[in-house]
Amino acid sequence: MKLRRIFSLLAGIGLLVGVGLAGEAAAKTPAKQPNIVYIIADDQGWADVGYHGSDIKTPNIDALASGGMRLEQFHAQPLCTQTRSALMTGRYPYRTGMQSAVIPSNGTYGLDTDERTLPQALKDAGYYTAMVGKWHIGHADQKYWPRQRGFDYHFGAVLGEIDYFTHSAHGKTDWYRDNELVREDGYATDLLGDDAVRLIREYDGKKPMFLYLAFTAPHSPFQAPEHYQARNPRITEPTRRAYAGMITALDDQVGRVVAELKKRGMLEDTLIVYQSDNGGVRSSKFAGEADVSKLVLPASNGPYRDGKGTLYEGGTRVIALANWKGHIKPGTVNNGQMHVVDVYPTLIKLAGGSLEQPKPIDGIDMGPMLTKGVPSPRTTTIYSVEPQQAAVLKDGWKLVWRTTLPSSVELFELAKDPYEQNNLAAANPAKVAELQQLVEAEAKTAAPSKFIANAFGAMMPILFGATNLPGQEGADEHDIDAIP
Structure with a gap:
């Protein structure tokens, strides 16, 4: 009688353990792919x-x-x-x-x-x-x-x-x-x-x-x-x-x-x-x-x-x-x-x-x-980094920087001014400098522009001091008729 109770108890414990392991396995099963x-x-x-x-x-x-x-x-x-x-x-x-x-x-x-x-x-x-x-x-x-x-x-x-x-x-x-x-x-x-x-x-x-x-x-x-x-x-x-x-x-x-x-x-x-x-x-x-x-x-x-x-x-x-x-x-x-x-x-x-x-x-x-x-x-969004312009948003401050002449710098506190009506650059030179440094750092890692390379081809090394630019070879040999 005692042995029967012991076996019954062990079986119950085994069932509980099994249910627990099954539950754990179910929890780890990945959701259906949408x-x-x-x-x-x-x-x-x-x-x-x-x-x-x-x-x-x-x-x-x-x-x-x-x-x-x-x-x-x-x-x-x-x-x-x-x-x-x-x-x-x-x-x-x-x-x-x-x-x-x-x-x-x-x-x-x-x-x-x-x-x-x-x-x-x-x-x-x-x-x-x-x-x-x-x-x-x-x-x-x-x-x-x-x-x-x-x-x-x-x-x-x-x-x-x-x-x-x-x-x-x-x-x-x-x-x-x-x-x-x-x-x-x-x-x-x-x-x-x-x-x-x-x-x-x-x-x-x-x-x-x-x-x-x-x-x-x-x-x-x-x-x-x-x-x-x-x-x-x-x-x-x-x-x-x-x-x-x-x-x-x-x-x-x-x-x-x-x-x-x-x-x-x-x-x-x-x-x-x-x-x-x-x-x-x-x-x-x-x-x-x-x-x-x-x-x-x-x-x-x-x-x-x-x-x-x-x-x-x-x-x-x-x-x-x-x-x-x-x-x-x-x-x-x-x-x-x-x-x-x-x-x-x-x-x-x-x-x-x-x-x-x-x-x-x-x-x-x-x-x-x-x-x-x-x-x-x-907290940071980079709108663009290009040779002629860039924009970045960091911690609520947005810099819009055009480097082509005449150059311009604009700074907006976007949460307060989402429509970009108030340029705060003159009043916040330190923030402008901080965001310009961020842009400069990203620009150093940028790949050469394929559009510019394709448009100017062999002139690129002369204009920008760049070599081995993508899209340069044969740029003047193709047009829309190149599409099969």
Whole structure:
């Protein structure tokens, strides 16, 4: 009898130990890898979204914002190529030589092939990777194209600007599916939405999905079918009306993507991020290669100063949100600092991937900020370091420094003056000196500008005392016809 009780007791202890070990094992089991849908708009102004009070209605984007987290101090680079290279690498553009301008149609360079890209890292973590839309970080050689940089699939444009109906630039079609030229009819924004929806509909679920959906809208040329323009009847100025129609079309496609995720039962397992690549255009010199000098530029960045191409908040503080049911608290408005370089480590860590790589990253994992509401760990943001200008934000103080003659130095206390109206440089020389020293230190580590090297070629060593510059060889031998 006593032996029976002893054995019973031992069995009970074993059961408890087993349950405890099983619980510990369950606690250590990694969470299910989320699907990731990363949506990026092109040149959408900060104020040109419904939840920022726009006269352009964006119900689908607004619904993502209200159901997730608005990132109200999310900074991108001031120009397209710069932002996209930072997104793909987690590294500031001055680390990769992509810090100046954008890659022009006749540019022969691209993001170096030894840079580890976001889709490559996610593939290593077991993801199926697909890109639909605009690339613009290398087009003259296929080694720079999306399929060669980690994407299992690509449909869309590789250049920076296309006609929305002919899908062409300078008379040459720029519309590809898996490196093969595609000629088809349709409005570009609709076609990109169609393809994204198709990918979700046909998704087999064997691997988690990373879908990078990079719309060309609402970048110039300002074109939209009449039925989209008609949905903004109170907007009568012609260019603003076309621009509004472009955003309406974009918003419709966002809604279709979300609806398809819900239909497939994927929505609760999907992290959706939406951002603009830079601020809206307020100067014709940053409107692209089309002549818009006689148009009323339609984008609005609200109260923020200036726009695309500048280092002021209007050029770099962009629309951004994150939505992930059950993980990100709905209706959250987050004012913590976040930069586009932070996306790379954040997504990789949420996907259970590795950040081990040869080149260091500048991004910070913002997963705890998104999912747990902890404060942003970022206290310093480098807007840009270029030969002619730089800007940096540290501990609330922002320096905007132009070195070309006539040079200028501006200092803003951003928390008190987010619209950059009061230049405090003269009253704070020590702070100016501190931030200039930071910029100088970063400039010493910068890679040579590929844009400048490509533009000036053999003159570079004479002008800047530099040698062995990237993109220098054969710079005058290629143009848009180099695209296969």
